[in-house]
Amino acid sequence: MKLPRLLSIPLLTAILLGLPVVWAWPAGLPLWRSLGIVLGWAGCGLLLASLLLMLRESWLAERLGGLERMYAWHHVLGTLAYLLLLAHPLALAVDNLAESPALAWALVSPLTQGWPLWFGWLGLLCLMLGMVASFSRRLPYPLWRGLHALLAVAILFGCLHLWLLGLGPSFFFMLLLSLLFLGWRFLRIDSSLAARPYLVSQVQRVAADIVEIALRPLGMPITARPGQFVLVGFGDGDTFRGCGECHPYTICAVDPEGHLRISIKALGDCTRHLQTVEIGVPVGVQGPFGDFLLDRPPLPQFWLAGGIGLTPFLAVLRDERLMQPTQLFYFYRRPEDGAYVEELRTLAARQPSLTLHVHCGDFNAATLAGLLPDSAALAGRIAFLCGPPGLLGSTAEILGQRGMAPASIHFECFDFR
Amino acid sequence: MMRKLFLLATVLFWAVVLGLWLLARSAPMSEPPLPLAEKTYALTEVARHGAENDCWMAIDGQVYDLTGYLPEHPSKPSIILPWCGREASDAYRTKTKGRAHSPAADQLLPAYRIGRLLAE
Numbered sequence: 001m002k003l004p005r006l007l008s009i010p011l012l013t014a015i016l017l018g019l020p021v022v023w024a025w026p027a028g029l030p031l032w033r034s035l036g037i038v039l040g041w042a043g044c045g046l047l048l049a050s051l052l053l054m055l056r057e058s059w060l061a062e063r064l065g066g067l068e069r070m071y072a073w074h075h076v077l078g079t080l081a082y083l084l085l086l087a088h089p090l091a092l093a094v095d096n097l098a099e100s101p102a103l104a105w106a107l108v109s110p111l112t113q114g115w116p117l118w119f120g121w122l123g124l125l126c127l128m129l130g131m132v133a134s135f136s137r138r139l140p141y142p143l144w145r146g147l148h149a150l151l152a153v154a155i156l157f158g159c160l161h162l163w164l165l166g167l168g169p170s171f172f173f174m175l176l177l178s179l180l181f182l183g184w185r186f187l188r189i190d191s192s193l194a195a196r197p198y199l200v201s202q203v204q205r206v207a208a209d210i211v212e213i214a215l216r217p218l219g220m221p222i223t224a225r226p227g228q229f230v231l232v233g234f235g236d237g238d239t240f241r242g243c244g245e246c247h248p249y250t251i252c253a254v255d256p257e258g259h260l261r262i263s264i265k266a267l268g269d270c271t272r273h274l275q276t277v278e279i280g281v282p283v284g285v286q287g288p289f290g291d292f293l294l295d296r297p298p299l300p301q302f303w304l305a306g307g308i309g310l311t312p313f314l315a316v317l318r319d320e321r322l323m324q325p326t327q328l329f330y331f332y333r334r335p336e337d338g339a340y341v342e343e344l345r346t347l348a349a350r351q352p353s354l355t356l357h358v359h360c361g362d363f364n365a366a367t368l369a370g371l372l373p374d375s376a377a378l379a380g381r382i383a384f385l386c387g388p389p390g391l392l393g394s395t396a397e398i399l400g401q402r403g404m405a406p407a408s409i410h411f412e413c414f415d416f417r
Numbered sequence: 418m419m420r421k422l423f424l425l426a427t428v429l430f431w432a433v434v435l436g437l438w439l440l441a442r443s444a445p446m447s448e449p450p451l452p453l454a455e456k457t458y459a460l461t462e463v464a465r466h467g468a469e470n471d472c473w474m475a476i477d478g479q480v481y482d483l484t485g486y487l488p489e490h491p492s493k494p495s496i497i498l499p500w501c502g503r504e505a506s507d508a509y510r511t512k513t514k515g516r517a518h519s520p521a522a523d524q525l526l527p528a529y530r531i532g533r534l535l536a537e
Contacts, residue, residue, distance in 0.1 A: 028488055029488050029489065030489075033489060075419055076419060079419045079422060079423055082423065082426070083422065083426045086426055086427070086430045087430075090430065090433050090434075093437055097437075097440075099528075100444070101437070101440035101441045101443070101444045102441045102444065103525070104437055104440070104441065105437045105438055105440065105441030106441075106525075108434060108437060109438070109441075116491070128427060131423055131427075135419075135420045135423055135424075165491045165492055
């Protein structure tokens with residue numbers, strides 16, 4: 001990754017963190033009170049940076065090093081902000097502790113406080129509940145999303161806390177940026193104003209739980225390259241009803257008229273429902289995102305795909321003639337899960353640089369180790385892996401043991417929760 | 418790792434809040450000692466202490482020397498400083514668009530009381 005992209009998120013974070021902290025830097029106050037003030041403002045700054053990173057705009061993602069990187073930072077900064085904001089009232093209470101334990105308790109007790117502190121407490125509790133949802137993997141997606149929205153409510157309560165404390169200028173700074181980021185997210189992303197309109201033009205079943213869907217642009221198509229991914233929300237058709245959710249899908253083909261093809265595997269309630277999507281359903285497409293397989297170095301390649309993780313490799317094979325010797329290992333669990341096997345064999349017959357290895361079954365680290373190339377065959381290659389986390393983890397470990405440097409191993413893993 | 422950090426911090430937070438509550442219960446706040454002979458001050462005397470480094474206020478018939486508290490007041494100095502040396506009962510009761518100060522502020526105030534306001 002180039003230096004400006006690498007530094008972009010740390011720099012933005014430093015600005016959003018530094019501005020309020022410098023503005024409110026305490027002078028001449030006792031240590032714990034100063035610490036409490038700085039912790040509060042630093043938490044606010046990190047929260048703003050975390051908000052900025054949830055804006056799924058392709059131009060922003062390109063400048064900040066990709067959507068996955070943005071979401072990874074979003075999670076880390078959100079958690080750090082939470083830690084600092086938890087410590088903020090406690091440090092202020094500790095400041096009162098020397099005078100009297102009753103005064104220290106009075107500072108945090110909702111029973112002895114008025115609206116300014118009640119809003120502070122409400123903000124903190126919403127933050128806590130929203131974070132519980134963020135870290136819960138078992139919640140159904142709609143419930144998860146609803147609880148995650150509590151984080152936005154927490155920010156508004158935080159602004160009210162500042163306002164009622166009489167901190168006018170800082171309140172306007174927080175409110176303006178919070179409303180800008182939240183409004184942007186709601187209007188452009190959640191209300192799909194940033195999405196381009198498409199229509200489902202073809203639906204083809206390619207495996208037991210996988211359909212390939214062709215999307216025809218109704219206006220200006222997005223400019224996507226094979227292997228990138230898009231965020232797609234399906235609307236209502238004659239009999240089909242969309243699930244009101246937007247999910248990432250890898251583009252498995254782009255044709256010159258701007259038609260896109262995506263493959264959808266039934267992995268949850270919404271994607272299972274999408275197996276029955278019909279021709280003519282309107283679709284909103286945001287993106288494109290990602291640079292997996294784009295601008296590959298001119299080195300021999302090792303590709304590994306697990307299940308639906310085949311799609312970025314398939315998109316490249318459909319689009320271009322490979323110039324470098326490339327090994328493609330494709331793993332899937334059951335015979336009925338083997339999507340595109342015949343097409344891959346046809347493509348391999350036309351691509352002299354491609355060596356195809358297709359394996360069906362249950363795989364663990366030991367069986368994988370027996371199937372993957374040895375150190376000599378991997379020497380000088382660069383690896384691209386896409387599939388379930390377990391498969392990717394085991395493969396990366398084996399490749400490392402066989403002498404491949406971590407910098408030579410590239411992953412594609414969607415994890416936007 | 419972030420999940421573990423979140424869980425640990427949340428548990429620690431509630432443990433400290435609980436600890437503060439238990440401490441407060443076991444050591445209730447002592448009333449500030451009242452001066453043996455209570456002093457009375459006229460508003461003109463209060464007005465002589467209208468600076469940041471010497472700030473008295475008259476609130477509800479009592480006189481307070483808030484010089485030591487000023488740096489700890491949550492709002493910016495520009496909000497509280499204009500009330501130094503003045504009768505500030507209304508300001509105390511109508512903070513932030515008509516809302517009164519919190520009971521916690523009521524608890525703090527006696528610690529700074531220096532006497533009674535002389536009726537005029």
